[in-house]
Amino acid sequence: MAEHKExxxxxxxxxxxxxxxxxxxxxxxxxxRLDARFEQYELIAVDDRCTDDTVGLLKEWAKDLKKPLTIIxxxxxxxxxxxxxxxxxxxxxxxxxxxxxxxxxxxxxMVDDAYDTAMKGSDIVSVCPDTQRVSSKLFYKVFxxxxxxxxxxxxxxxxxxxxxxxxxxxxxxxxxxxxxxxYAASGLKMSDLLFKGTVSKQNEGRFGLAIDxxxxxxxxxYKASLGLTGAMLVLALAELMYTxxxxxxxxxxxxxxTTMFVLTAGFAGLFALFAIxxxxxxxxxxxxxxxxxxLIEGIEKIQK
Amino acid sequence: xxxxxxxxxxxxxxxxxxxxxxxxxxxxxxxxxxxxxxRRATYIxxxxxxxGYHYPRSYSTAIKxxxxxxxxxxxxxxxxxxxxxxxxxxxxxFSWTDADEFRKFCAAAKIRCDSVDPEKYFQPGLxxxxxxxxxxxxxxxxxxxxxxxxxxxxxxxxxAYSHKPESIKQAGSVWQVKAGDITAxxxxxxxxxxxxxxxxxxMMGFEPxxxxxELCEMILCTVSPAFKxxxxxxMDGPFFSIMPFGRTGLHSMSAVTFTPHNTSYExxxxxxxxxxxxxxCKPGDLYNxxxxxxxxxxxxxxxxxxxxxxxxxxxxxxxxxxxxxxxxILKASEIDDSRPxxxxxxxxxxxxxxxxxxxxxxxxDLDEVLDNG
Numbered sequence: 001m002a003e004h005k006e007x008x009x010x011x012x013x014x015x016x017x018x019x020x021x022x023x024x025x026x027x028x029x030x031x032x033r034l035d036a037r038f039e040q041y042e043l044i045a046v047d048d049r050c051t052d053d054t055v056g057l058l059k060e061w062a063k064d065l066k067k068p069l070t071i072i073x074x075x076x077x078x079x080x081x082x083x084x085x086x087x088x089x090x091x092x093x094x095x096x097x098x099x100x101x102x103x104x105x106x107x108x109x110m111v112d113d114a115y116d117t118a119m120k121g122s123d124i125v126s127v128c129p130d131t132q133r134v135s136s137k138l139f140y141k142v143f144x145x146x147x148x149x150x151x152x153x154x155x156x157x158x159x160x161x162x163x164x165x166x167x168x169x170x171x172x173x174x175x176x177x178x179x180x181x182x183y184a185a186s187g188l189k190m191s192d193l194l195f196k197g198t199v200s201k202q203n204e205g206r207f208g209l210a211i212d213x214x215x216x217x218x219x220x221x222y223k224a225s226l227g228l229t230g231a232m233l234v235l236a237l238a239e240l241m242y243t244x245x246x247x248x249x250x251x252x253x254x255x256x257x258t259t260m261f262v263l264t265a266g267f268a269g270l271f272a273l274f275a276i277x278x279x280x281x282x283x284x285x286x287x288x289x290x291x292x293x294x295l296i297e298g299i300e301k302i303q304k
Numbered sequence: 305x306x307x308x309x310x311x312x313x314x315x316x317x318x319x320x321x322x323x324x325x326x327x328x329x330x331x332x333x334x335x336x337x338x339x340x341x342x343r344r345a346t347y348i349x350x351x352x353x354x355x356g357y358h359y360p361r362s363y364s365t366a367i368k369x370x371x372x373x374x375x376x377x378x379x380x381x382x383x384x385x386x387x388x389x390x391x392x393x394x395x396x397x398f399s400w401t402d403a404d405e406f407r408k409f410c411a412a413a414k415i416r417c418d419s420v421d422p423e424k425y426f427q428p429g430l431x432x433x434x435x436x437x438x439x440x441x442x443x444x445x446x447x448x449x450x451x452x453x454x455x456x457x458x459x460x461x462x463x464a465y466s467h468k469p470e471s472i473k474q475a476g477s478v479w480q481v482k483a484g485d486i487t488a489x490x491x492x493x494x495x496x497x498x499x500x501x502x503x504x505x506x507m508m509g510f511e512p513x514x515x516x517x518e519l520c521e522m523i524l525c526t527v528s529p530a531f532k533x534x535x536x537x538x539m540d541g542p543f544f545s546i547m548p549f550g551r552t553g554l555h556s557m558s559a560v561t562f563t564p565h566n567t568s569y570e571x572x573x574x575x576x577x578x579x580x581x582x583x584x585c586k587p588g589d590l591y592n593x594x595x596x597x598x599x600x601x602x603x604x605x606x607x608x609x610x611x612x613x614x615x616x617x618x619x620x621x622x623x624x625x626x627x628x629x630x631x632x633i634l635k636a637s638e639i640d641d642s643r644p645x646x647x648x649x650x651x652x653x654x655x656x657x658x659x660x661x662x663x664x665x666x667x668x669d670l671d672e673v674l675d676n677g
Contacts, residue, residue: 009605009609039605040605040606040609042606068562068606086397089397089398090397090398090542092606092609092610092613093609094609163613167427167428167429170427170428170429170430171428171429299398301561
């Protein structure tokens with residue numbers, strides 16, 4: 001049978017954070033799927049500081065595994081993006097599956113479908129639920145409206161990316177604070193596959209990520225500051241007109257309240273601009289000086 | 305027969321010793337269990353003449369390597385391949401050392417290290433530093449021929465192949481060694497069997513060296529024209545290396561995460577595969593892994609993927625063949641990555657000395673014990 005299997009080397013990276021009930025069934029099915037289709041593949045589990053028995057159960061299951069399983073132990077809880085980046089850095093496949101959680105609300109056939117879609121020329125294939133939560137919808141709406149990329153983002157359950165796409169996004173920037181947006185901005189072909197259902201609520205810390213992503217991958221910040229500048233300009237013009245009117249009308253010392261109003265409003269706008277500039281400065285600082293992007297405690301290789 | 309010295313193992317360490325002592329007229333017997341010399345570690349390794357780059361976490365090993373490097377290059381110049389670009393790179397991820405550390409380390413050890421753009425060789429973002437270094441590779445076949453030619457001129461040196469020691473006993477002030485049809489005696493016994501070192505200790509009742517064993521695979525590759533005169537070593541973390549293999553025209557490839565197929569922590573190498581060797585190999589009686597019917601499947605799919613992930617497309621390589629060998633690694637040195645030579649004299653009158661080294665150019669560590677007993 002081996003000669004019918006796909007020759008591309010596949011990596012599957014799975015994020016784990018206290019998922020002891022889900023981990024073994026997920027890996028078992030994933031492994032069966034990959035084994036049926038691919039001649040060579042590797043499994044990578046990113047243990048984002050699990051405090052339950054997730055890792056123990058996984059290791060127990062992996063005892064009879066024929067293919068290599070790498071477990072990356074994060075030093076401290078760092079959230080899905082940083083942890084998955086570590087998994088991605090560790091992967092060696094021509095194509096890499098990214099599973100942000102060990103749950104499959106999608107039919108397993110989608111794993112194969114994603115690969116087929118990739119073979120048709122998509123470097124990034126996102127498998128997405130057809131219904132999104134309200135907050136996600138709002139975020140993606142703002143994001144897509146301001147995004148510089150050719151593709152629209154939406155909530156996704158897992159994705160398949162090519163090595164080419166990974167190399168491309170790393171050429172653009174060493175860090176990927178938000179993988180999905182980085183892929184979309186890579187300029188390579190991206191496809192969405194839809195399935196009926198939703199994905200479970202992601203972990204906390206998504207709000208900060210949302211703000212960072214908007215600042216990094218969209219021009220929302222620039223637009224906001226432009227809007228504020230515009231508003232202040234209008235305000236300044238209005239004040240000019242008012243001053244003119246007062247001058248022409250010959251009315252005396254009446255402007256105390258208005259002056260105060262303009263001053264405070266002007267300063268408020270200025271401060272808002274500072275806030276935006278600060279946000280950018282923060283990001284620049286992080287990119288330039290925080291070279292160690294993730295903290296890893298150890299890497300375990302389990303293979304026959 | 306009475307000899308001045310009996311040497312176990314016809315690898316570089318064994319034959320070097322035989323030549324050095326034979327040249328001054330000593331009567332030497334070399335016992336080798338394989339059918340020809342240089343069949344194990346001397347041949348099956350990366351053929352790197354170490355300058356010390358490999359050990360960014362151990363200064364003492366680095367400095368010693370650098371010193372012996374010059375001497376080895378002078379003595380064995382004929383078998384070296386020198387004119388290729390040996391590139392060392394620090395991986396951007398999962399590495400315990402980085403580009404700055406490496407630069408500092410080379411400066412301290414006084415070895416060459418010229419920065420080059422990592423993207424000349426590597427995919428973007430994967431390596432944070434790349435350095436051109438001076439390091440050579442030796443050709444084991446040529447080295448073997450040279451040593452055998454020299455030994456052929458010495459009638460006082462005998463080499464018995466396919467002779468594995470069956471018993472070693474002390475008889476007064478000499479060691480009595482039985483190997484097949486040979487029974488030999490000498491007041492000096494040198495154990496230069498590398499991975500078999502503890503097998504000999506066990507037979508003689510001496511304390512084993514504290515080592516672990518790794519069953520390693522080295523892959524020989526044919527390479528694209530751009531790769532012909534380039535050697536690549538990515539240090540630490542996802543360590544891998546593809547570099548010219550002596551003057552064979554092939555490149556050797558190894559990768560730490562995929563190269564050891566199995567590890568044994570027993571005093572003598574103990575592996576599951578021994579049960580399938582058809583009785584050729586067992587704990588305390590280590591057979592040649594490369595000749596073994598139970599050698600593992602190649603890790604080529606994984607090693608090649610790892611290397612291709614890092615390297616730019618123009619540095620292409622294809623599978624040629626695999627070589628397997630047993631690598632003993634001293635446990636105490638595990639932490640600082642150093643693999644020093646151990647030369648331990650267990651007894652005097654009769655003298656018994658064991659040597660264990662993972663590097664070719666530290667062979668000179670033997671001089672003192674060979675000359676002074």
